[in-house]
Amino acid sequence: MNYYRPVVRLAFMGYGHVARETIKLLHEKAASLPFSPAIAGIYTRKLGYRWVPGKAFFPHEIVQELPPARRVQGGPHKFIERVQADVVIELTHPNIDERGEPAAGYIRTALETGKHVVTANKGPIAFHYAELLNLARKHRRLLRFESTVADGLPIFNLVRYSLPLTRIGRVRGLLNSTANYVLSRMAAGVPQMRAVAEARAAGIAEADFQLDLDGWDSAIKCMVLANVLWQPIELENITRDAFDQRAQEIIARAAASGGKPQQVVTLTRSENGDVHAAVRLQVTPPGDPFYSLSGYDLGLILETDTMGNLFLVEQSPGLRQTAFGVLADLVDIYLRGIAPQREPTLFDADPEQSATLTDDA
Amino acid sequence: MNYYRPVVRLAFMGYGHVARETIKLLHEKAASLPFSPAIAGIYTRKLGYRWVPGKAFFPHEIVQELPPARRVQGGPHKFIERVQADVVIELTHPNIDERGEPAAGYIRTALETGKHVVTANKGPIAFHYAELLNLARKHRRLLRFESTVADGLPIFNLVRYSLPLTRIGRVRGLLNSTANYVLSRMAAGVPQMRAVAEARAAGIAEADFQLDLDGWDSAIKCMVLANVLWQPIELENITRDAFDQRAQEIIARAAASGGKPQQVVTLTRSENGDVHAAVRLQVTPPGDPFYSLSGYDLGLILETDTMGNLFLVEQSPGLRQTAFGVLADLVDIYLRGIAPQREPTLFDADPEQSATLTDDA
Numbered sequence: 001m002n003y004y005r006p007v008v009r010l011a012f013m014g015y016g017h018v019a020r021e022t023i024k025l026l027h028e029k030a031a032s033l034p035f036s037p038a039i040a041g042i043y044t045r046k047l048g049y050r051w052v053p054g055k056a057f058f059p060h061e062i063v064q065e066l067p068p069a070r071r072v073q074g075g076p077h078k079f080i081e082r083v084q085a086d087v088v089i090e091l092t093h094p095n096i097d098e099r100g101e102p103a104a105g106y107i108r109t110a111l112e113t114g115k116h117v118v119t120a121n122k123g124p125i126a127f128h129y130a131e132l133l134n135l136a137r138k139h140r141r142l143l144r145f146e147s148t149v150a151d152g153l154p155i156f157n158l159v160r161y162s163l164p165l166t167r168i169g170r171v172r173g174l175l176n177s178t179a180n181y182v183l184s185r186m187a188a189g190v191p192q193m194r195a196v197a198e199a200r201a202a203g204i205a206e207a208d209f210q211l212d213l214d215g216w217d218s219a220i221k222c223m224v225l226a227n228v229l230w231q232p233i234e235l236e237n238i239t240r241d242a243f244d245q246r247a248q249e250i251i252a253r254a255a256a257s258g259g260k261p262q263q264v265v266t267l268t269r270s271e272n273g274d275v276h277a278a279v280r281l282q283v284t285p286p287g288d289p290f291y292s293l294s295g296y297d298l299g300l301i302l303e304t305d306t307m308g309n310l311f312l313v314e315q316s317p318g319l320r321q322t323a324f325g326v327l328a329d330l331v332d333i334y335l336r337g338i339a340p341q342r343e344p345t346l347f348d349a350d351p352e353q354s355a356t357l358t359d360d361a
Numbered sequence: 362m363n364y365y366r367p368v369v370r371l372a373f374m375g376y377g378h379v380a381r382e383t384i385k386l387l388h389e390k391a392a393s394l395p396f397s398p399a400i401a402g403i404y405t406r407k408l409g410y411r412w413v414p415g416k417a418f419f420p421h422e423i424v425q426e427l428p429p430a431r432r433v434q435g436g437p438h439k440f441i442e443r444v445q446a447d448v449v450i451e452l453t454h455p456n457i458d459e460r461g462e463p464a465a466g467y468i469r470t471a472l473e474t475g476k477h478v479v480t481a482n483k484g485p486i487a488f489h490y491a492e493l494l495n496l497a498r499k500h501r502r503l504l505r506f507e508s509t510v511a512d513g514l515p516i517f518n519l520v521r522y523s524l525p526l527t528r529i530g531r532v533r534g535l536l537n538s539t540a541n542y543v544l545s546r547m548a549a550g551v552p553q554m555r556a557v558a559e560a561r562a563a564g565i566a567e568a569d570f571q572l573d574l575d576g577w578d579s580a581i582k583c584m585v586l587a588n589v590l591w592q593p594i595e596l597e598n599i600t601r602d603a604f605d606q607r608a609q610e611i612i613a614r615a616a617a618s619g620g621k622p623q624q625v626v627t628l629t630r631s632e633n634g635d636v637h638a639a640v641r642l643q644v645t646p647p648g649d650p651f652y653s654l655s656g657y658d659l660g661l662i663l664e665t666d667t668m669g670n671l672f673l674v675e676q677s678p679g680l681r682q683t684a685f686g687v688l689a690d691l692v693d694i695y696l697r698g699i700a701p702q703r704e705p706t707l708f709d710a711d712p713e714q715s716a717t718l719t720d721d722a
Contacts, residue, residue, distance in 0.1 A: 025667075029526045152668055154523035161522035162515035164692040165390045166685075289674065292653030306386075306685040307513055311674035313650065324527075324667040331525040 008035040008334055009056050011085035011115070013076065013106050014092035015044035015066075017203070018120055018147075021323035022089065027059035029327070035334050041083040042066065043076055045092075051083060076102070080109045087116045087333055089326060094123035096211070096220060104128045111135045111143070116337050118329040120147035120322055126223035130232065142337040144329035149221045150175055150298045152325030153314040156228060157332065163304065168229050170303040171267040175221045177296040177317060178205040178212035179243070179263035183281070184294060187251050187261055203319065204296055213243035215279035218265050222277040230269050239278035246281045259283040260291055369396040369695055370417050372446035372476070374437065374467050375453035376405035376427075378564070379481055379508075382684035383450065388420035390688070396695050402444040403427065404437055406453075412444060437463070441470045448477045448694055450687060455484035457572070457581060465489045472496045472504070477698050479690040481508035481683055487584035491593065503698040505690035510582045511536055511659045513686025514675040517589060518693065524665065529590055531664040532628040536582045538657040538678060539566040539573035540604070540624035544642070545655060548612050548622055564680065565657055574604035576640035579626050583638040591630050600639035607642045620644040621652055 012019050019042070026037050039062050041051030048069040057067055072079045080088060088110035092103045100123030107124050110117050112135065119125065124132060125145045136143040146156050150173070159168070174180055178199045185195035196213075199205040211217050219238040226233040247261070254261040262284045267277045284290045289311050293299050299313040314321060373380050380403070387398050400423050402412030409430040418428055433440045441449060449471035453464045461484030468485050471478050473496065480486065485493060486506045497504040507517050511534070520529070535541055539560045546556035557574075560566040572578050580599045587594040608622070615622040623645045628638045645651045650672050654660050660674045675682060 032526050153671075154519065154668075157523035158515065158519060161693075162518035162689060164689055165393050287655075289653055289676070292650055294648075306688075307515075307675065307682055308678070309674075309676040310514075311672075311676060313670075313672035313674075314668065315650070315670040315672060317669070321668055327667075328523060328525055332522075 005034065005036045006338070007038050007056070008087060008330075008338060009038050009040040009085045010330075011040050011051075011080065011083040011088045011110075012042045013080070013088060013090045013103070015042050015047065015050075016091065017319055018322050018326070019089070019091045021319045022091075022326045023059050023062050025320070025323045025327050027063050030059065034331065034339070037330075040085045041079065043079055049079055051079075053082070054084070056084075076106060077109045080106060080115070081113045085115055086338060087118060087330060089330070090117060090119040090121055090124070091326075092121060094121050094126075094220065096123060096216060098123075100124040100127040104132065107132055107143070108135060111139050111141050114139060114141065116142045116144075116333045118144045118326055118333065120145070120326055122148045122217075122220045122224055125227065126220045126235075129224070129227035142333045144333055145224070146329050147322045147325030148224050150300060150314055151317045151321035152323070152328060153298060153300065153312060153317075153321070154325075154328065155225075155300060155312070157328060158312070159229065159302075163302075163307065163310075166304045166306040168302050168304050169269060171225055171229070171265075171300065172290070172303075173218075173221075173225075173265040173267075173300045174262060174290055174293055174298055175265050175300075176212050176215075176218045176263055177298060178209060179215070179218070180293070181296055182213065183247065183251065183261045183263065186247065187254060192247075199296075202296065204317075210243075213247075215240040215243075215263060218263060218279040219277070222265055222267055222279065225267055226275050226277060229267075230275050231273070233275045233277055237277070239280070241279065241281040243281065250281045250283055254283045257283060257285070259285045262290060262293075264290065366395065366397045367699070368399050368417070369448060369691075369699060370399050370401040370446045371691075372401050372412075372441065372444040372449045372471075373403045374441070374449060374451045374464070376403050376408065376411075377452065378680055379683050379687070380450070380452045382680045383452075383687045384420050384423050386681070386684045386688055388424055391420065395692065395700070398691075401446045402440065404440055410440055412440075414443070415445070417445075437467060438470045441467060441476070442474045446476055447699060448479060448691060450691070451478060451480040451482055451485070452687075453482060455482050455487075455581065457484060457577060459484075461485040461488040465493065468493055468504070469496060472500050472502050475500060475502065477503045477505075477694045479505045479687055479694065481506070481687055483509045483578075483581045483585055486588065487581045487596075490585070490588035503694045505694055506585070507690050508683045508686030509585050511661060511675055512678045512682035513684070513689060514659060514661065514673060514678075514682070515686075515689065516586075516661060516673070518689060519673070520590065520663075524663075524668065524671075527665045527667040529663050529665055530630060532586055532590070532626075532661065533651070533664075534579075534582075534586075534626040534628075534661045535623060535651055535654055535659055536626050536661075537573050537576075537579045537624055538659060539570060540576070540579070541654070542657050543574065544608065544612065544622040544624065547608065548615060553608075560657075563657070565678075571604075574608075576601040576604075576624060579624060579640040580638070583626055583628055583640065586628055587636050587638060590628075591636050592634070594636045594638055598638070600641070602640065602642040604642065611642050611644055615644045618644060618646065620646045623651060623654075625651065 038056035040056040049072045050067045104124035182195040250261045302310045399417035401417040410433045411428045464482045465485035543556040611622045663671045
């Protein structure tokens with residue numbers, strides 16, 4: 001156990017389900033965090049700016065009651081500039097139509113004013129990754145985004161820390177719970193709209209579920225994966241199957257062949273470095289690893305030159321998993337971006353010597 | 362690309378298939394390694410000590426020809442003391458009968474004389490983990506062992522770096538390729554000894570294949586997992602099914618029920634902290650994630666309090682995967698144990714800024 005725990009001040013942009021779950025998880029894990037989180041401010045579209053300049057709140061206080069609303073002259077950017085935070089946690093809407101704005105702008109302002117950034121927001125990482133990463137490096141701040149693809153499934157942290165020197169040649173994924181749940185229910189004879197209603201009741205479907213079914217959500221995740229693993233790909237260049245045109249056909253073909261109808265993402269990098277991506281409705285045969293996925297399961301296969309094929313599955317994803325991704329990013333930023341500035345060498349901060357691997361609390 | 366790459370000197374204990382494959386992989390990945398590996402010495406039971414005091418060899422030289430043999434007064438411990446290496450790579454035999462000796466002793470001597478250690482050897486980590494970890498801490502050196510369970514499947518690196526604050530309550534695994542391959546072939550009507558011969562021809566089976574079939578190999582891996590994730594468990598307390606007594610029965614039951622006969626490892630930690638482990642021959646029903654595994658596939662399900670169930674699969678494991686685990690450990694030791702002593706802050710050594718995530722070489 002650490003007896004001395006530095007305070008890390010957080011500002012939240014957005015206060016929806018993910019932000020609430022993140023604050024709950026921070027509260028739940030308070031005893032084993034290597035730092036003491038304090039919430040310096042919250043910007044919420046519906047409830048205004050929630051902060052008291054110069055004061056920060058501990059997670060349990062926020063869980064009980066939001067701080068009072070304050071008017072901020074100059075809007076969200078002025079708030080990000082002024083709030084005394086070490087890390088901005090950006091959880092506003094992806095806004096595909098606006099190519100990740102205004103969220104990307106929030107991240108820019110945060111990095112430019114010396115804050116590290118965690119985002120669970122696909123939009124900015126899909127449309128502005130290279131620019132934001134350069135900005136982060138310029139200001140010597142860290143940008144983390146584990147929850148943008150498959151909730152908190154540790155894809156980027158795995159590639160970053162556990163697959164050194166590895167070339168990934170191809171990625172296949174089931175990245176959208178709603179599309180695959182609806183397909184499986186329709187295959188079982190449930191009408192499409194009832195299946196969508198079930199996914200909504202489970203808190204899984206996007207507000208506009210057609211973004212899930214028609215592969216827009218998965219295509220945006222393709223962009224994030226391509227950006228981070230390889231190089232950018234344009235949304236217009238990602239092949240997508242329209243749900244209404246193709247779902248019935250693949251459900252019938254699946255029934256005839258003993259396979260499963262699924263929405264499958266495929267990203268490949270060819271020898272010359274070109275990246276191709278597609279989100280297809282297709283029949284998965286029984287021998288395929290994805291055949292074992294059901295319900296809301298998400299999965300990813302990384303085809304590597306060092307480890308062969310690596311198959312990761314998140315069984316029954318949900319809000320808690322997304323919040324965990326945010327928390328994992330926050331811990332990573334603490335260990336790599338905040339602790340080393342305060343401690344003489346990182347050798348002392350080896351997580352093996354912290355609560356991580358030997359947590360008995 | 363890094364233009365300045367510090368030399369990291371390696372000594373190999375053992376020069377079997379894994380060591381050769383590791384040196385090949387070091388050679389193959391030379392251009393993207395953050396350091397320049399130099400081999401300061403090799404101890405091999407069959408070929409003696411291969412070193413030239415004061416000189417180190419680059420991997421491509423070793424690939425071509427071993428250094429000349431030298432007699433070392435005092436045996437392997439004297440060699441480990443005297444060899445001028447930053448990291449000892451311990452790849453000798455697990456030696457279950459001797460409870461991980463003499464390999465554990467090699468690791469002790471290496472740590473005591475200021476070397477970091479990578480091992481792919483289950484024995485020392487199964488029988489002496491707590492002691493070796495304490496010794497490493499005392500001497501401010503790192504001990505890494507990713508390849509001891511499921512080859513290079515990044516289990517320990519995942520837990521260490523990507524699952525912070527996470528409690529693992531249960532682990533299920535298919536951890537022995539030979540046992541599961543033989544069961545699947547016997548279920549397809551192939552005689553046991555022919556299936557074993559196939560596994561041997563593929564380079565998968567242990568020299569004494571009965572250690573695979575009777576669950577000894579998996580039980581040792583249970584000990585490693587329990588040691589690292591929780592607390593030690595004694596080999597005598599791990600339930601094992603004897604292959605010859607039970608294989609035919611579960612193959613028949615699997616055929617009758619549409620399931621698969623598999624050797625499944627289960628580790629649980631109860632509320633009061635007790636650890637239970639078992640290696641059972643059992644029938645896996647079609648709904649179970651392990652049902653999707655076939656051939657030599659290995660898999661692991663971590664039941665966590667943060668991410669739900671996380672399912673990792675290594676498709677078609679082999680020597681290259683084991684060597685990759687050794688290499689990943691070596692990179693981790695470099696980034697955490699060697700680079701920070703040389704560079705002002707670890708912020709500069711953020712792997713995101715190295716070749717890892719943006720490798721275009």
